[in-house]
Amino acid sequence: MDFVNVADLGPDGLQEVLALAADVKTNRSEVAGSRPGLRVGLFFEKPSTRTRVSCEVASADLGMVPLVLKQDEVGLGKRESVEDVGRVLDRYLDVLAFRVFDHQNLMKMAAITDAPVINLLSDLEHPCQALADLQTVAEHRPLPGATVAFIGDGNNVCNSLMIAGAMMGTNVRVASPDGNEPTDEMLAAARAGASGGATIAVTNDPAEAVAGADVVYTDVWASMGQEDEAAERRRRFQPYQVNLDLFEKAQDDAVFMHCLPAHRGDEVTDDVADHSRSRIFDQAENRMHAFKALLLYLTAD
Numbered sequence: 001m002d003f004v005n006v007a008d009l010g011p012d013g014l015q016e017v018l019a020l021a022a023d024v025k026t027n028r029s030e031v032a033g034s035r036p037g038l039r040v041g042l043f044f045e046k047p048s049t050r051t052r053v054s055c056e057v058a059s060a061d062l063g064m065v066p067l068v069l070k071q072d073e074v075g076l077g078k079r080e081s082v083e084d085v086g087r088v089l090d091r092y093l094d095v096l097a098f099r100v101f102d103h104q105n106l107m108k109m110a111a112i113t114d115a116p117v118i119n120l121l122s123d124l125e126h127p128c129q130a131l132a133d134l135q136t137v138a139e140h141r142p143l144p145g146a147t148v149a150f151i152g153d154g155n156n157v158c159n160s161l162m163i164a165g166a167m168m169g170t171n172v173r174v175a176s177p178d179g180n181e182p183t184d185e186m187l188a189a190a191r192a193g194a195s196g197g198a199t200i201a202v203t204n205d206p207a208e209a210v211a212g213a214d215v216v217y218t219d220v221w222a223s224m225g226q227e228d229e230a231a232e233r234r235r236r237f238q239p240y241q242v243n244l245d246l247f248e249k250a251q252d253d254a255v256f257m258h259c260l261p262a263h264r265g266d267e268v269t270d271d272v273a274d275h276s277r278s279r280i281f282d283q284a285e286n287r288m289h290a291f292k293a294l295l296l297y298l299t300a301d
Contacts, residue, residue: 002110002117003294004103006127006160007193011167013297014134018143018168021135021286021293028061031292035299036063041093042120045071045100050260050287051120051128055097058292067093076100082108090115095295116298123156129259130160131290133217134168136283140255141214144169144196148257149213149250151175151206151240152267153233154182157219157259162190162200169196175209176202177236206240213250217257218242218267234266243269255279 002008009017024031040059044052052068059066076085082105089096090113098106099120110117119127137146148165150158154176162182165172172190174182181202182190190200203209210216221237222230247256256268256278264270273280 001298003127003298004106004110004117004119005125006130006164007167007189008127009297011193011195014131014164014167017131017290017293017297018134018138020296021131021290022138024292024296025135025286025289031296032061033063035295038062038064038094038299039092040064040066040095040097040295041069041089042066043069043071043074043076043096043098043100044120045076045098046121048099048121050284051099054284054288055120055291058288058295061292062295064095064295077102077105083112085109086113089113095298118294118298121156125160125163126156126259127160127164128287128291128294129157130164131294132283132286133161133257133259134164134170135286135290136257136279137165137170137215139282140279144198145171146215147171147173147213148215148217149173149175149206149209151209151216151218151242151246152237153180153219153221153223154186154202155219155223158182159186159190161217162186163193166190166194166198166200169194169198171199171201173201173203173209173213175204175206175240177240178204180236206242206246207249210246210249213254215255215257216242216247216250219259220261220263221267237267241267241269242272244271244275247272247275253277257283260284 086109097118103122103124221233
């Protein structure tokens with residue numbers, strides 16, 4: 001199976017991967033070398049620190065052979081069609097993991113390859129991030145009934161968090177400026193897959209979203225590829241900055257999360273990012289454990 005959209009796992013698969021991620025975090029030796037010789041292609045149209053390192057280390061820990069590919073080498077959709085690249089790589093590799101701009105390129109790849117295709121990030125979703133996000137939330141609160149407030153752009157990270165969270169019975173509240181909310185399509189997908197009475201709420205008021213939340217989560221205001229919009233986005237998103245005043249409207253023991261990299265002074269202030277209840281580096285670490293669990297799940301006999 002593929003992991004192009006976070007819903008591809010289904011509720012049972014998602015629960016299994018999250019349980020496995022928690023287990024491999026505390027019992028690394030238990031699965032060390034358990035997938036010897038399998039070849040994992042890691043393709044990057046966008047650069048990354050956490051995704052590249054976490055995926056390479058996770059693959060190597062399992063005995064797999066990671067191979068990093070870059071757009072200037074492959075020319076996906078430019079020097080060669082997406083389908084032709086997919087058919088070639090499918091002959092060489094056992095897992096195809098792609099970080100791309102256009103989600104449709106992943107859909108094309110998954111449609112013509114036998115090897116599992118993993119979405120390492122696209123303009124529509126960031127499902128591997130959602131796995132690490134829910135693993136981090138679960139370390140603080142049981143997922144069913146927990147409330148996560150996502151403050152900022154209704155982007156790919158937000159989309160996958162909403163859908164995955166709802167599948168696990170986690171309430172997700174999104175606060176975005178007018179015009180930057182999640183799309184109706186993504187909201188409908190999250191609500192359709194909700195379990196355990198989970199709710200997905202959208203507001204333009206960050207204080208309303210944060211009030212009483214167990215987790216406060218934010219992301220950059222301008223993602224990669226949106227650099228030309230950065231100044232205008234900074235102006236529009238300034239009221240959505242997660243500062244100490246906003247963070248303190250959450251539960252007294254609420255934790256702070258950010259998928260990183262953080263633009264300190266924009267979407268989050270130092271006193272929140274470095275707060276004793278900040279979990280941003282646990283969250284970053286969990287990218288490695290979650291990806292390892294995903295590889296184990298997708299390559300199981």
